Amino acid sequence: MTRKIAVAALGAALAVSAGLSFYRSRHLAEPVVAGPGVVRVARLGDYFAPLKGTVNDANVYVLEGREPGGTFLLLGGTHPEEPAGRLAAWIFAEGAVLARGRILIIPTANRSASTATRLGGAYPPDFTIPTAWGGQRFRMGDRWSNPLDQWPDPEVYLHYPTRQELAYVDIRNLNRAFPGRPNGTLTERTCYAIIELIRREKVDVAIDFHEAELQYPVISAIVAHEKGAELAAAASMFISSVEGFAIGVENSPKALHGLSHREIGDATDAISLLLEAPEPFLDATRGRTDRALLLTGKDEFVVRAGQRGLLFEKIDENGWPIDIRVGRHMSTILQLLELWSGDHPDKAVEVSGVPRYAEVVEKGVGAFLKDPKAADAAKVFYE
Amino acid sequence: MATIVTVLYYLLTAFVAVMLVWNFLRRKNWQEEALYVIILIPFLLRLLRLK
Numbered sequence: 001m002t003r004k005i006a007v008a009a010l011g012a013a014l015a016v017s018a019g020l021s022f023y024r025s026r027h028l029a030e031p032v033v034a035g036p037g038v039v040r041v042a043r044l045g046d047y048f049a050p051l052k053g054t055v056n057d058a059n060v061y062v063l064e065g066r067e068p069g070g071t072f073l074l075l076g077g078t079h080p081e082e083p084a085g086r087l088a089a090w091i092f093a094e095g096a097v098l099a100r101g102r103i104l105i106i107p108t109a110n111r112s113a114s115t116a117t118r119l120g121g122a123y124p125p126d127f128t129i130p131t132a133w134g135g136q137r138f139r140m141g142d143r144w145s146n147p148l149d150q151w152p153d154p155e156v157y158l159h160y161p162t163r164q165e166l167a168y169v170d171i172r173n174l175n176r177a178f179p180g181r182p183n184g185t186l187t188e189r190t191c192y193a194i195i196e197l198i199r200r201e202k203v204d205v206a207i208d209f210h211e212a213e214l215q216y217p218v219i220s221a222i223v224a225h226e227k228g229a230e231l232a233a234a235a236s237m238f239i240s241s242v243e244g245f246a247i248g249v250e251n252s253p254k255a256l257h258g259l260s261h262r263e264i265g266d267a268t269d270a271i272s273l274l275l276e277a278p279e280p281f282l283d284a285t286r287g288r289t290d291r292a293l294l295l296t297g298k299d300e301f302v303v304r305a306g307q308r309g310l311l312f313e314k315i316d317e318n319g320w321p322i323d324i325r326v327g328r329h330m331s332t333i334l335q336l337l338e339l340w341s342g343d344h345p346d347k348a349v350e351v352s353g354v355p356r357y358a359e360v361v362e363k364g365v366g367a368f369l370k371d372p373k374a375a376d377a378a379k380v381f382y383e
Numbered sequence: 384m385a386t387i388v389t390v391l392y393y394l395l396t397a398f399v400a401v402m403l404v405w406n407f408l409r410r411k412n413w414q415e416e417a418l419y420v421i422i423l424i425p426f427l428l429r430l431l432r433l434k
Contacts, residue, residue, distance in 0.1 A: 004407070004416060007407075007413060008407070008420060010417070010420065011417075011420030011421065014420075015423075018428060019428055022428065022433040022434055023433055116434070119434075147434075148432055148434065151389060152389070152392070
């Protein structure tokens with residue numbers, strides 16, 4: 001009997017340890033220090049009431065200049081396991097100052113997906129960006145909404161409203177559920193709320209931040225709805241000539257549904273663009289799936305896959321560090337803003353206070369994150 | 384429908400957890416006891432909605 005109690009106690013200790021890890025990961029508070037450009041922080045539920053109080057009632061940081069102009073929407077965390085997009089959104093929300101126009105920022109578009117990691121993927125629960133004030137921890141997250149929030153998955157997922165058959169698990173993928181529907185799943189209702197926000201706020205350009213595995217053909221690119229093809233092409237040319245890195249343009253396929261670059265452009269007046277940066281952490285051939293791989297993008301097995309011609313992006317022993325990936329997103333947004341403003345003086349959006357690619361690479365992402373302990377408590381919001 | 388499936392899922396999980404505890408109590412050597420305890424952990428966490 002004593003032996004059984006000892007074995008049961010050992011099991012209980014393991015269960016408590018694992019349970020605490022899962023609980024802390026799901027409830028990790030991520031502070032955003034609202035920057036000088038933020039005039040108010042709304043919620044997605046303000047645009048679609050049934051989302052209020054749910055896990056996906058995300059923060060919407062509204063940045064506004066003194067002069068009227070156009071409106072951009074920046075979506076981070078559509079896929080939280082692609083952290084460069086969330087970090088770019090963070091830097092904009094904490095640092096951007098607007099002279100003209102508005103920028104709406106949702107750093108965690110699918111908050112539910114940020115509270116779980118991939119089942120069987122051995123993902124770390126979180127990661128830390130080093131800063132001068134000690135570092136900021138973020139949830140690792142997943143590609144799909146947490147099954148605790150939306151379950152069970154169907155045998156077959158038919159996209160609404162096209163009825164196109166998609167992978168069953170993508171019923172929890174925010175970037176396969178646009179334009180959403182008011183009486184659908186949590187993921188569909190979240191997409192519907194984002195579409196309502198775009199319509200009500202009269203968004204001109206919606207940009208969805210992503211990262212991709214190097215085995216995926218759509219990488220290091222701006223994926224553009226046909227309404228944004230010229231803007232994306234011009235940005236690609238300017239970036240490739242002046243920013244220090246190359247980025248291509250991919251046309252949004254008309255027959256592939258549910259994706260933001262297709263459905264936002266079709267369902268609203270906004271131009272929809274999606275940015276992809278390289279993230280070796282997501283590659284199927286990767287080795288150990290840990291925090292170091294997420295942040296450095298260094299993996300010898302992915303390098304070997306590249307040597308065998310299996311990848312659509314270059315990789316060497318230097319990997320794809322998070323600073324480079326975030327920097328790419330930053331400069332791409334800034335180029336898009338500048339080009340848009342040049343072509344639409346009456347709808348210009350003029351921004352300062354945020355770094356470009358070269359500065360992010362030189363100083364690191366952490367140099368642009370604000371210390372919540374040193375900030376006015378009224379300015380600190382939690383994702 | 385989803386609610387019914389969810390309730391059935393948790394009932395099934397609880398049933399398997401009870402069976403594992405039952406088998407754990409009937410084992411005679413520590414290796415098998417440890418095996419049942421380890422298998423039980425994910426079922427307990429699932430019942431507590433921790434994953």
